[in-house]
Amino acid sequence: MAPSDMMDGTVAAIRQTLDSSGFENLPVMAYAAKFSSALYAPFREAAQSAPASGDRKSHQLSAANGREALRSLSRCAAEGADILMVKPALPYLDILCRARTQFNLPLAAYQVSGEYAMIKAAAAQGYIDEEKIVLETLLAIKRAGADLIITYFAKQAGNLL
Helix, strand or coil: CCCCCCCCCHHHHHHHHHHHCCCCCCCCEEEEEEECCHHHHHHHHHHCCCCCCCCCCCCCECCCCHHHHHHHHHHHHHCCCCEEEEECCHHHHHHHHHHHHHCCCCEEEEECHHHHHHHHHHHHCCCCCHHHHHHHHHHHHHHHCCCEEEECCHHHHHHHC
16 A cells, blocks of 8 residues: 555554555555645646646645655654655755654655656756666665665666666
């Protein structure tokens, strides 16, 4: 299970329902530090899921507030999350690194569609070596503390490795 809404109590409700229904071993990966980011735009455009009006800032974190992100990670851990996620990955490596020192749970990082699109666009223009940048960015995410990396480059990275 991977609830992405970041609403207080969601992880606890899911964990309690799973446990009471005999699914104690089904892990819950919380989108615990999900930042309000322009890097979601390519996915939202492709999925036609952009908000019709307003934005999602009411339940996503401000880029300026790292302490709030750590409180959100802590809340999700206390509610019973088995895995904590930081999303997007690259702009928030500092949060991932701080989380690694504070939490004993597995950490996931989501390299989102905008991160993917930037690399693809720069490579298409000949500005960067795509294969090298893919591996370098994934290594940076891992080095910052991620145990799991969710990326659009998964198949490509697997073939490169």
